[in-house]
Amino acid sequence: MEEFRVDALPSSMYYVPNFISAEEEASILQSIPANRWVSLSHRRLQAIPSRLTAANTLLPSPLPAWLRKPVIERIMSLIGVFGGAPHGINHCLINEYLPGQGIMPHEDGGAYHPVVATVSLGGSIVLDVTEKRLERSEELESARSADEKLTQSTPKSWRVLQEPRSLLITIGSAYTDTLHGIAEVTEDVDLSEKTIANWELLGDHSSIVACGGRNERTTRISLTLRDVKKVSSVGSKLFGKART
Numbered sequence: 001m002e003e004f005r006v007d008a009l010p011s012s013m014y015y016v017p018n019f020i021s022a023e024e025e026a027s028i029l030q031s032i033p034a035n036r037w038v039s040l041s042h043r044r045l046q047a048i049p050s051r052l053t054a055a056n057t058l059l060p061s062p063l064p065a066w067l068r069k070p071v072i073e074r075i076m077s078l079i080g081v082f083g084g085a086p087h088g089i090n091h092c093l094i095n096e097y098l099p100g101q102g103i104m105p106h107e108d109g110g111a112y113h114p115v116v117a118t119v120s121l122g123g124s125i126v127l128d129v130t131e132k133r134l135e136r137s138e139e140l141e142s143a144r145s146a147d148e149k150l151t152q153s154t155p156k157s158w159r160v161l162q163e164p165r166s167l168l169i170t171i172g173s174a175y176t177d178t179l180h181g182i183a184e185v186t187e188d189v190d191l192s193e194k195t196i197a198n199w200e201l202l203g204d205h206s207s208i209v210a211c212g213g214r215n216e217r218t219t220r221i222s223l224t225l226r227d228v229k230k231v232s233s234v235g236s237k238l239f240g241k242a243r244t
């Protein structure tokens, strides 16, 4: 996995281009249920097997074969990635973004084990990753020098280009200490070696360079695969799995 690490970011993000083939991508796109989308004002989404309850609990159910093979099996075979996750991958959020759509900067929070695997399908998109502003007590704040305050005032940020068929893994402080979001634009501009954190790892720089550093957005669908920490035992009994 080390060859796929995005060095520019706080540890750790890994970017694997061409994680799935074009045939596998087409097959997954065909398998996504057409009648389960929930429309939000800026995108639509669906959750497999279901959305979490109000208490962030999963009613467990086996994931469908089209998600298990090849995507989940292949991710689980990456040494160490989901090794510490109590349930492995038990949940998949599917987000669809049309050109001009995005997602506000946010963190995924405590409902999930702090490892996220994102598979991108369809179009390319830039993920903006921003250092979280750490909350400081007033006492600590007043003890800091003017210089320190100045350097701390601008949170660091990075741009990660997610190509179709790629896998992005977010772990550790990249999960806990940053926010991620996608701008609501119809094209991503100023894409270059200087501005894109995973430039060296991209599967295809040449088409971006040929377009003058621009990526015109087309429909992108992402699979966000995670381990929901709280699993309902009622559901577990139903499916005959003694997991907590």
Ligand SMILES: O=C(O)CCC(=O)C(=O)O
Pocket: 093, 095, 103, 108, 118, 180, 222, 224
């Ligand atoms: O679509 C993506 O890559 C990001 C989705 C996301 O951040 C989320 O659903 O929490």
Ligand SMILES: [Fe+2]
Pocket: 106, 107, 108, 180
């Ligand atoms: Fe997220």
